[in-house]
Every structure is written in C-alpha cells, then in structure tokens.
Amino acid sequence: MTLRQPFMLAGMSIPPATDQAQGPAIHVQGLEKAYKELRVLRGVDFEVARGSIFALLGSNGAGKTTVVKILSTLLKADAGAARVNGFDVVTEAAGVRESISLTGQFAAVDGILSGRENLVLIARLWHLKDPGGIADELLRRFALTEAGNRKVATYSGGMRRRLDIAMSLVGNPPVIFLDEPTAGLDPQARAEVWQAVKELAQGGTTVLLTTQYLDEAEQFADRIAILHEGRIIVNGTLAELKQLLPPAKVEYVEKQPSLEDVFFAVVGHAGEDDKE
Amino acid sequence: MATHFLGDTVVLTGRTMRHVTRSLDTIITTAITPIVMMLLFAYVFGGAIDTGPVSYVTYMLPGILLITIASGIAYTALRLMMDMQGGLFERFQSMPIARSSVLWAHVLTSLAANVISLVVVVGVALLMGFRSGAGLPAWLGVAGILVLFTLALTWLAVIAGLTAKSVDGGSAFSYPLVFLPFISSAFVPTDTMPGPVRAFAEHQPVTSIVNTIRDLLTRQPVGTEIWTALAWCAGILVVAYIFAGIAYRRRIS
Numbered sequence: 001m002t003l004r005q006p007f008m009l010a011g012m013s014i015p016p017a018t019d020q021a022q023g024p025a026i027h028v029q030g031l032e033k034a035y036k037e038l039r040v041l042r043g044v045d046f047e048v049a050r051g052s053i054f055a056l057l058g059s060n061g062a063g064k065t066t067v068v069k070i071l072s073t074l075l076k077a078d079a080g081a082a083r084v085n086g087f088d089v090v091t092e093a094a095g096v097r098e099s100i101s102l103t104g105q106f107a108a109v110d111g112i113l114s115g116r117e118n119l120v121l122i123a124r125l126w127h128l129k130d131p132g133g134i135a136d137e138l139l140r141r142f143a144l145t146e147a148g149n150r151k152v153a154t155y156s157g158g159m160r161r162r163l164d165i166a167m168s169l170v171g172n173p174p175v176i177f178l179d180e181p182t183a184g185l186d187p188q189a190r191a192e193v194w195q196a197v198k199e200l201a202q203g204g205t206t207v208l209l210t211t212q213y214l215d216e217a218e219q220f221a222d223r224i225a226i227l228h229e230g231r232i233i234v235n236g237t238l239a240e241l242k243q244l245l246p247p248a249k250v251e252y253v254e255k256q257p258s259l260e261d262v263f264f265a266v267v268g269h270a271g272e273d274d275k276e
Numbered sequence: 277m278a279t280h281f282l283g284d285t286v287v288l289t290g291r292t293m294r295h296v297t298r299s300l301d302t303i304i305t306t307a308i309t310p311i312v313m314m315l316l317f318a319y320v321f322g323g324a325i326d327t328g329p330v331s332y333v334t335y336m337l338p339g340i341l342l343i344t345i346a347s348g349i350a351y352t353a354l355r356l357m358m359d360m361q362g363g364l365f366e367r368f369q370s371m372p373i374a375r376s377s378v379l380w381a382h383v384l385t386s387l388a389a390n391v392i393s394l395v396v397v398v399g400v401a402l403l404m405g406f407r408s409g410a411g412l413p414a415w416l417g418v419a420g421i422l423v424l425f426t427l428a429l430t431w432l433a434v435i436a437g438l439t440a441k442s443v444d445g446g447s448a449f450s451y452p453l454v455f456l457p458f459i460s461s462a463f464v465p466t467d468t469m470p471g472p473v474r475a476f477a478e479h480q481p482v483t484s485i486v487n488t489i490r491d492l493l494t495r496q497p498v499g500t501e502i503w504t505a506l507a508w509c510a511g512i513l514v515v516a517y518i519f520a521g522i523a524y525r526r527r528i529s
Contacts, residue, residue: 011375071370072366072370073370074366074369074528094372097370097371097372098372100370101367101370101371102366102367102370103367104363104366104367106362106363107362107363108363108364108366108367109360109363110362110364111293111362111365112295112298112299113294115293121290121291123365124287125282125284125288125368125371125373126371127280127285128370132439157295164363168369178286194430
C-alpha cells in the first residue's frame with residue numbers, strides 16, 4: 001500500500017490518502033460475539049453512508065461498545081464480517097486503523113501532559129508535518145487555547161471530552177467512532193460535546209455514535225439504529241422511526257419549561273460561554 | 277508498519293519520560309530506600325562486619341545498586357498498569373502505529389529512570405567514601421551488567437504491569453526482588469551463613485552478579501563468575517520477554 005506518500009501528509013485539510021471513495025463508510029454483516037456463555041451480539045447488520053451521522057442506541061450492556069471495539073480492530077468477532085472505509089477489520093486491520101479514530105467511553109487523554117502536548121503526541125504518531133501547528137489549530141477550534149499549556153489533570157470533564165474529540169480529529173480520519181461521548185457529563189459539558197460533534201459532521205466526516213440518551217440521537221443522527229438483545233431491531237431515519245408509532249394525536253398542553261431549559265436559562269447557554 | 281517502529285517508539289518514549297520527569301518524587305523514592313540502607317549498614321552494622329582491606333561502603337555498593345533497580349522497576353509496572361486502565365491505551369491500539377512501540381516505550385523509560393537513580397546512589401556512595409581504582413573497561417563492564425539486570429527485571433515488571441488487577445499487586449512483585457540481595461554475598465561474606473542458607477545464597481542470581489561487580493570495582497580478576505552472572509541476567513531476560521509477549525497479546529486481542 002502506498003498510504004504514506006509525503007505530499008499527502010502536508011496538512012489536515014488534505015483528505016487522507018486512504019479515502020476509498022466507493023461503497024458505504026461502514027458495512028457490518030452478521031456480526032456475532034460471545035463472552036463465554038453470554039451472547040452479546042447475535043447477528044448484527046447495518047451500513048453507514050459516507051459523511052453521515054449514525055447513532056447506535058441501546059441500554060447498558062446491549063453490546064454497543066462491543067460493536068465499536070470490533071470495528072476499531074480492538075476485538076475480534078466470533079462470526080460475521082465488517083468493513084470500515086472499504087477495509088476488512090480482520091484481514092486489513094492496518095488499513096482500518098489508517099481510516100478511523102476512536103473516542104472510547106473513558107476520555108483517552110494523558111492527564112500528565114498538557115492539552116497541547118496531547119495533540120502534538122497524536123499528530124506525531126500519525127507522522128504528520130507540523131504537529132505544533134495542527135495542535136494549535138485544534139485547540140482554537142475546541143476553545144481550549146487558553147488551557148492548552150495546562151496539565152490535562154486540571155481540566156473539567158467537558159474540557160477533557162473536547163480535547164478527546166480534538167485528538168480524534170488529528171490526521172483527519174474519514175470515520176470517527178464516538179462511544180458514549182457524553183456518558184457521565186453534566187448538562188453543560190454535554191452541550192459542549194454536542195457542539196463538537198456538529199462541527200465534525202459539517203466537515204464531512206462519517207460519525208458512528210453510541211449513546212443511551214435518546215435526545216442525543218434525535219438531535220444529530222441522520223440514521224438511528226436500536227441494538228437490543230444482540231440484534232438491530234430498528235434502523236431508519238428519525239422520521240421513519242416515528243412512523244412506527246400510531247399517528248400523533250393533537251392535544252393542547254401548556255408547555256412547562258423542562259429542568260434542562262431552566263438550567264441553561266440560569267447558567268447561560270452552555271458550550272458557547274467559553275468561546276469567543 | 278515496521279518501518280515506523282523506531283519513530284513511534286521514540287515519540288512514545290518521550291511521553292513516558294515526561295511522566296518520570298514530572299513526578300521526580302518517584303526517582304527520589306526509588307533512590308531513598310537504598311541510600312537509607314547504605315547509611316544504616318555503613319554507620320550501624322558495618323563496623324561489626326569484616327570485609328578485609330576493602331572499605332565497607334565499597335563492599336556493599338554492588339548489592340545496594342541491585343536493590344535500587346529492584347525498587348525502581350516497581351514504578352515501571354505501576355506506570356504500565358495505569359496506562360492500560362485509561363482509555364489512551366485503546367486509542368493507541370486503534371491507531372496506525374507499531375503496536376509493540378507502546379511496550380518498548382515503557383521499557384526504555386524504565387532503563388532511563390533506573391540509570392538516573394543509580395547515578396544518584398553512586399553519588400551518595402562517593403560522599404560516604406566509596407572509591408574505586410577501576411579503569412574505563414571495568415566501569416563499562418559494571419554498566420553493562422547493570423543495564424542487562426535492569427532490562428531483565430523490567431521485562432518481569434512488564435508482566436506484572438500487564439496482568440496485575442490492582443496497584444498493590446502491581447508493585448508487590450518487586451518486594452522479593454528487593455530482599456533477594458540480603459540473602460546473598462551483598463552485605464556479608466556467605467561463609468558465615470549456616471548450611472542451607474549458604475547453599476541458597478551462593479546459588480541465587482544476586483551473588484554472582486554482586487561478586488562480579490565487586491571484583492570489577494576493586495580491580496580483582498573476575499574469574500568465571502561473570503559468565504554465571506551474565507547467564508542469569510540473559511536467562512531471566514529471555515524468559516520474562518517471552519511471557520511478557522504472551523501477556524501483551526492476550527491483553528490486546
């Protein structure tokens with residue numbers, strides 16, 4: 001493979017050399033995985049179109065993380081096949097790793113390094129030119145410039161997550177996995193992460209997002225799939241999913257503000273107050 | 277991928293080295309135990325131990341250096357364990373980098389951190405009256421054996437770091453290694469020990485390593501014991517390396 005021609009590495013704005021323009025970004029067929037007796041995945045099938053946001057919904061233990069781990073080459077499936085950016089996750093794992101980045105459930109950042117050093121580290125591991133410039137650009141995009149030289153251990157949960165997602169953008173991979181990106185965050189930090197994901201989608205990146213917050217899927221996802229008892233039981237756009245229910249009844253209800261509305265009204269709208 | 281092994285290892289070693297330099301207390305903690313032992317033995321017990329014409333500080337220094345390494349590698353296991361627990365390790369595994377670079381970075385960092393601790397301990401020993409007439413080749417021999425011993429124990433620490441379930445477990449494995457020099461020729465000549473203890477002391481790795489380093493520092497002929505010492509170091513290194521590889525593959529698959 002000629003994946004590393006120098007002129008392809010000049011900057012982040014150039015699409016990755018691995019971009020295989022044909023077919024879906026992610027193709028999963030008949031995926032099965034068991035941990036001893038426990039059959040977590042019992043034949044999972046789905047496709048994710050290029051440049052779309054795909055939300056995988058499911059309750060705790062539904063197997064969302066297992067799917068993400070198999071797709072990011074961290075775990076081998078017992079049966080079935082998966083291709084990411086045209087590469088088979090088992091036989092062409094190297095090609096897959098060139099095409100993806102993973103933001104796991106636990107912020108994958110180095111607490112002892114500064115935010116900038118974290119980004120420089122990842123840029124150097126992608127063998128990019130000008131790691132410092134890439135780091136500064138991402139710090140700016142994620143409103144972390146001021147905190148850039150501070151130890152990450154001093155960051156708030158939302159800042160760590162933002163840095164985490166920024167690190168996933170280094171190297172400009174065409175496919176990004178976000179495994180429960182807002183788990184354990186307060187409402188303000190969640191809004192910060194949402195902002196970051198929206199920016200990703202605008203850049204044309206394919207995003208596979210797992211979540212147990214339904215409103216999150218409703219907000220961004222082009223398609224939503226529900227993983228339940230090891231299988232995808234529903235897969236469609238939000239409009240298609242809503243048609244599965246009986247037609248809406250018209251009722252007149254006085255709209256009370258939700259607690260979230262109150263929270264944001266009181267603290268100011270999150271995710272924007274620390275950007276210029 | 278292999279072509280990036282060196283570059284990736286250098287980058288990742290830079291990261292783990294920052295973990296060491298930003299928590300210098302780990303270097304101090306590593307060096308302080310052997311230094312206290314050295315003070316204790318030199319100024320409390322040492323007067324009662326007859327080591328002939330060699331000063332007692334010089335006599336016990338080889339053993340003290342091995343204790344320094346044995347306590348230093350506990351931090352290697354700890355750093356590796358902490359890395360495996362965080363999400364960063366999974367990020368590295370999902371990136372297009374040489375996968376073994378992550379381990380080698382820890383191994384090289386362990387070597388560097390131990391060298392720093394050893395230099396500190398030798399410095400204190402010099403203040404306490406350690407003197408050696410050894411020439412450059414002999415010093416290089418000493419350095420070579422210490423590096424080999426550090427690498428051997430580091431790969432043991434890698435096994436502990438990859439398999440330990442808790443912080444306590446991750447560092448407890450080093451306690452027997454720290455105490456091994458006490459049942460050896462490191463502090464007292466073995467011929468004063470009762471039969472079974474003496475038999476153990478004379479046939480465990482530390483005695484041959486200590487005797488070789490001591491002979492090199494005191495300008496004595498090293499004899500065949502250097503081969504025993506090198507065989508122990510190389511043997512531990514190879515076995516630990518193989519088992520660490522198995523533990524690593526089990527962990528990442």
